Amino acid sequence: MNKLVKYRKITSILMLLVLVFIFSSLSFAETEGPFKLESKSAILIDAISGEIIYEKNIHERLSPASITKIMVLLIAMEEINSGNMRIDDKVHVSANAERMGGSQVYLEEGETQIVDDLLKAICLRSANDAAVALAEHMSGSIDVFVQRMNEKAKQLGMTNTHFKNATGLPDEEHLSTAYDISLMSKELLKYPKIHEWLTIYMTDIKVGKNKNVTQTLVNTNRLIREYQGANGLKTGLTNEAGHCLAASAKRGNLSLISVVLGGPTSNSRFLESKKLLDFGFANYDSLPICRKDEVIKKVKVSKGKESDLNIVAERDYSLLVKKGSSKEIEKEIILPDVINAPYEKGQKIGEMILKTNGNEIGRISLIAEKDLKKASVIDMFKKVTTIFLGNSR
Incomplete structure (x- = not known):
């Protein structure tokens, strides 16, 4: 009886080793890709x-x-x-x-x-x-x-x-x-x-x-x-x-x-x-995330000729996904609440961080849509006057 049990254990171990070898071979073949090419x-x-x-x-x-x-x-x-x-x-x-x-x-x-x-x-x-x-x-x-x-x-x-x-x-x-x-x-x-x-x-x-x-x-x-x-x-x-x-x-x-x-x-x-x-x-x-120059957010401007500025994506961005799979994409937009003029068109102001299941999978720079000039004394006076007149109505 003990000999039979021992024989069965040895047989099981040998079968396991054979299966490991087979699956290892299959896995190795898959790393070579779905087809073979003659090109170098x-x-x-x-x-x-x-x-x-x-x-x-x-x-x-x-x-x-x-x-x-x-x-x-x-x-x-x-x-x-x-x-x-x-x-x-x-x-x-x-x-x-x-x-x-x-x-x-x-x-x-x-x-x-x-x-x-x-x-x-x-x-x-x-x-x-x-x-x-x-x-x-x-x-x-x-x-x-x-x-x-x-x-x-x-x-x-x-x-x-x-x-x-x-x-x-x-x-x-x-x-x-x-x-x-x-x-x-x-x-x-x-x-x-x-x-x-x-x-x-x-x-x-x-x-x-x-x-x-x-x-x-x-x-x-x-x-x-x-x-x-x-x-x-x-x-x-x-x-x-x-x-x-x-x-x-x-x-x-x-x-x-x-x-x-x-x-x-x-x-x-x-x-x-x-x-x-x-x-x-x-x-x-391909899962589109944003297009180049797409407006992502508008931020307030301090000391500028304009009171706000459009922040846009620096480039086209998309995620490659396997067909039939589903990915929930989290977008974390990092931008200041207020920016101080001046800014140049294309200047980086923040980032959009993409995550799935809490893991970062990509970043996109967020940039100024156009030049933003610093307000002159006259510009500031006009703004204050406009606000005062608006509030007095």
Whole structure:
């Protein structure tokens, strides 16, 4: 009898060990993701919050090829948004721009192009000559512009990226990662106007000193035509980099960005990007919290030309949630009851803290909607007089 009990105990322990091994193996398989990709590196993120949904070797430094030009587009959008550059500005094409190899629209030294057409050439054909011409126009020289690219990368937290050119042409020191590329892609998509170029499938531009040559541009990112909600971004290809694609799409409230680097074929980068985006849209949703410049609260102003000031959200903010799950979001708004003038537009005044089950999950800066000037002696006198007359009625 004792032998039977002992045998049963040993059998139970062995069965338990087998079950532990099986469940451990299943758990490990799940960490590899819901599918396998051939690309060397890949990432899928929520375009608003930046939360990572899927990852594979996301910090491996690889050649980004023409995906590099996302940074060129980002700096161009900053210039346009700040008023330093307009889309109808004329750009002089240098000898340096003309002799760029790889993808090009065959610009000629001495011709002029408008910014609008150069952006089309970059977004659709990934034209190296157009990228260099625009970079030189914005910074005076390609060397200064590349320095600016690296400074911007540093600001965005792209710690594993180093740019050596504005085109993505091969250079052993010109490297980035899927994660870093997702950061600059997310930043670029903050400018809605960029979609005016990214979503064009086919168009024509005139090139040459006499503008007597028509270049028909077809978007190298075929997802723009094939994938529901696709709104960007950029392809890349060199022998060193393999087939690369940073893709973006929006359905409903959810905006996603995928990046695949080092794909074996052109077809694979599109198929794997679709897999990533499909997985995101099938399993996640976006819960909007606030929009950029949305009025959150009005605060009283002391010693100002106006008696109150609208406090607005600094940026769009949403939470990524799994479909079918429910989250109760608590919003804690931290603002002073009264502020003293002066304040500048965009100056931080407080924060909105987001919590679920008492745990902080995010913060949003709350800023001044407009400039708030300090009241002069005459302004103060007018206020006092108005109050006195109002009370005497």
